[in-house]
Amino acid sequence: MSATLQQNDPESLTALILELNGQVASLRDLLIHIGQDRDCSELREKIRRLRRNCVEGCKFIAQLILPQLRSAVAEGIPVYNSHHVLLFFMSQLLLRELTKCHRLVQVVPMDMSGYYENRAGPSNLGNVISQILLCKQITPDFNQEELCSIAKDSEEIVQLLTEMQEFLPKQETNLEHQMALTEDLNKWTKKSRGSSLCKNMRFLCCIRRTNYL
Structure with missing residues (x-):
């Protein structure tokens, strides 16, 4: 991360967290374009790098705070x-974006072979070793590698x-659970009031029914 941290410097730590917050928000914004007109190999690579920066940023800041x-x-x-x-709540947000990213890569894969033709792929060491052992050319599956990388990142954030x-x-x-329970309680309260009101109205209608005989 770009911000430097001095020992026991709250301002520098705040700067790191604000930078991480911006990165997580940027990742969310980039994921919106997957499957849209702006989707391309360059966008996928930008998402990959930003995703890795977010994960490493969370781990780095946690190593400063947890001890x-x-x-x-x-x-x-x-x-x-x-x-x-x-940091805890931002890590939760990042985990949700990782889950969404994993699903989007599954549903909308991207052919990255042309992009990485003259570049080093995300992790081609395994393919190189396999080519040496099997004595044949192996075409890397970049989407599968990305899925494995996202899954690994998700496990690290969960831990x-x-x-x-x-x-x-x-x-x-318990904040999120309390908010969810409060929302559910309000919904059920409104439903109960509405149901009770309808029952009372039907009861009054029965009492006030006019006898035309």
Whole structure:
């Protein structure tokens, strides 16, 4: 990441997190163009590089924050680190974008052979070894390599989230669940009120039915 970090420098750490936030947002925006008119080999390569930068950025910032939290907890000191909370939620957002990216690459594959013809592919070492052992030319499947890379990135982010959640305040851990429950409760409350109102109206109609005999 471009921002430099000095030891125990909150401003530099904030700059790193803001940079990561911009990268995750840019990744989301680029994924919108997959399957659209702007979709091309250059776009897929840009997505690949940005995706890797986001994952490495999350891991790098976590390595700066987590040791301090572990040390404080080991000494019995309660901690609340706003940078840690922000990183946790941004990592969740990144994981969702990785899931979407994986699905889009599956559904809308891109022929990258022409793009990598005169360039080194994302990871062609395995293909080179296979060519030496099998003594034949192997055409790399860049889409399959990308799917494997995204899956690996997703596993790393899941593991990172698990580690970070251990030091997350309970109210932050359950925030999304509480919001979801609140929304569901409001929906059911509105439905119950509407249903109760309809029942009462039908009851009143029965009582006030006019007798024409």
